[in-house]
Amino acid sequence: MGARTLAEAAVGDTIGPRTLTVTREALVAYAAASGDQNPIHQDEAFARSVGLPDVIAHGMWTMGAVGSVVEEWAGDGGRVIEFGTRFTKPVVVPSSGGEVEVSGVVKTVDEDTRRASVELTATSEGVKVLGRCIAVVQLD
Amino acid sequence: MAVNAEFAGRSYPPSGPYAVDAAMLAAFAAAVGSKDPVHTSPDAARAAGYRDVIAPPTFAVTLAQQCDRQLVEDPEAGIDFSRVVHGEQRFVHHRPITAGDAVLGTLTVDSVREAGGHAMVTTRTELATQDGEALCTSTSTIVIRGGE
Numbered sequence: 026m027g028a029r030t031l032a033e034a035a036v037g038d039t040i041g042p043r044t045l046t047v048t049r050e051a052l053v054a055y056a057a058a059s060g061d062q063n064p065i066h067q068d069e070a071f072a073r074s075v076g077l078p079d080v081i082a083h084g085m086w087t088m089g090a091v092g093s094v095v096e097e098w099a100g101d102g103g104r105v106i107e108f109g110t111r112f113t114k115p116v117v118v119p120s121s122g123g124e125v126e127v128s129g130v131v132k133t134v135d136e137d138t139r140r141a142s143v144e145l146t147a148t149s150e151g152v153k154v155l156g157r158c159i160a161v162v163q164l165d
Numbered sequence: 166m167a168v169n170a171e172f173a174g175r176s177y178p179p180s181g182p183y184a185v186d187a188a189m190l191a192a193f194a195a196a197v198g199s200k201d202p203v204h205t206s207p208d209a210a211r212a213a214g215y216r217d218v219i220a221p222p223t224f225a226v227t228l229a230q231q232c233d234r235q236l237v238e239d240p241e242a243g244i245d246f247s248r249v250v251h252g253e254q255r256f257v258h259h260r261p262i263t264a265g266d267a268v269l270g271t272l273t274v275d276s277v278r279e280a281g282g283h284a285m286v287t288t289r290t291e292l293a294t295q296d297g298e299a300l301c302t303s304t305s306t307i308v309i310r311g312g313e
Contacts, residue, residue, distance in 0.1 A: 028213070045198060055196040058189070059227045084251045085226050089197030092222040101213050102201040102261075105222040109255030109304075160222070 028101040028165040031134070034141045040098045040129035045090050047082055048122040055086045069120070081115035087125060087154055088112075091147050094127045098143070099162045106140075107161035116149040125149050132159075139164045167243045168284035168309055173277045177235045182267035182295055183228050187217065190264055193224045219261035226254065228262075229290040229303035232270035236288060244286070244309055252285060253306040259299040267295050275304070282311035 052066045061083055064071040072080050088110055096102040116123055126148045133142045145158040187207075194204035199221045202209035210218045237244050262268065275287040286307050292300040 051196065051198075054192070058192040058196040060230065085223060085254065086197060088254060089193075089199075089221060089223040093197055093199040093201075096199055096201045096222065102199065102203050102221055103213065103215060103219050106258045107256065108222045109253070111253045112251050 028104050029099055029141075029162065030165045031136065031139050034131055034134050034162075034164055036131055036134055038131040040127075040131075040143065040145075041094060042126055042128040043094055045094075045125045045127060046122055047086070047090070047116060047118055047125060049080060049118055049120065052080065052082055052086060052118060055083055055089070059083065059085060061085065077115070078117055080118045082118055082123070084112035084115070087116050087147060088158075090125060091127050091145050091155065091158065092160070095129065095143060095145065095160045095162065098129070104163045105160055106163050107159075110145075110158035111156035112154070113156040114149075114152050114154050116154050123149060125154065129160075134164075167245065168277055168286060169241060169243045170277045172236070172242050172274045172286075174274065176271065176273045177232075179269040179271045180232045180235060181228075181269040183231060183270070185220070185228075185262055185264060185266045185268060187264040189227075190218050190220050190224065190262075193227065194221050197221060197223065215261060215263060217264040219263050222256060222258070223254075225256055225258075225262060225292055225301040225303050226305075228268050228270055228292055229305065232272045232290045233288055233305065235272055236274060236286075244307075248310045250308045250310065251305070252308040253287075253304075255304045257302040257304075259301060262292070262300050266300070268292050268300060269295055284309040284311070 129145045147155040271291045290303045
């Protein structure tokens with residue numbers, strides 16, 4: 026693979042769109058891997074009992090999944106040196122599974138630091154789930 | 166708001182060390198759908214210039230949230246965890262977290278504020294090796310929903 030080079034990044038370049046699927050099994054795996062065992066991410070009856078429409082994904086699962094898309098663009102996961110977002114709406118995960126649409130656009134490329142900033146958009150069921158989602162990638 | 170505003174500016178003693186191993190990184194990468202081999206193949210990681218397999222970009226949250234417990238479980242902080250929602254998250258990586266690292270996390274409460282009847286608490290966790298090498302600055306805002 027290898028990291029993306031400065032020559033391979035220009036302002037306005039787009040990433041995706043990519044459709045990511047999310048299943049309840051994936052959320053159970055994320056809960057185990059992250060230590061966040063809040064039942065709203067696993068137990069439909071519990072989620073409904075606290076006023077949610079259904080099981081929802083961990084915000085950090087969504088951010089992590091979007092991070093995977095950025096990693097792919099960067100060509101090396103270690104090159105994603107900054108990554109931040111707001112959690113605007115939850116990703117609802119029915120028993121049949123859910124989907125997240127991810128796309129990105131390169132906003133800045135700094136030739137001196139060889140860094141690119143990428144703004145990501147993530148939606149589920151047409152609703153924006155992340156706000157101000159920006160990653161900075163160290164280019165080769 | 167029930168959250169103690171006097172907690173702004175408070176720092177806690179370092180917590181940990183948290184041992185990071187290859188199995189943890191592989192499980193996290195699989196859970197978020199990351200297929201980059203630098204997380205699972207030591208050969209691929211070394212070819213990319215790393216000592217061993219490295220963490221995905223958001224893995225640091227698992228360590229930062231363990232540090233956050235010092236605040237959430239501090240009875241004087243007044244945080245009702247059942248009303249907590251994750252509002253914002255940001256990572257600044259100084260070098261990738263790598264299998265074999267033993268990580269210490271130092272938690273600081275950057276701000277406590279009120280907005281629309283909810284309390285918003287921003288915490289910053291500086292993750293570093295036991296030798297003091299900076300790994301990641303994780304900044305998190307939690308929203309504690311106000312009572313109905």
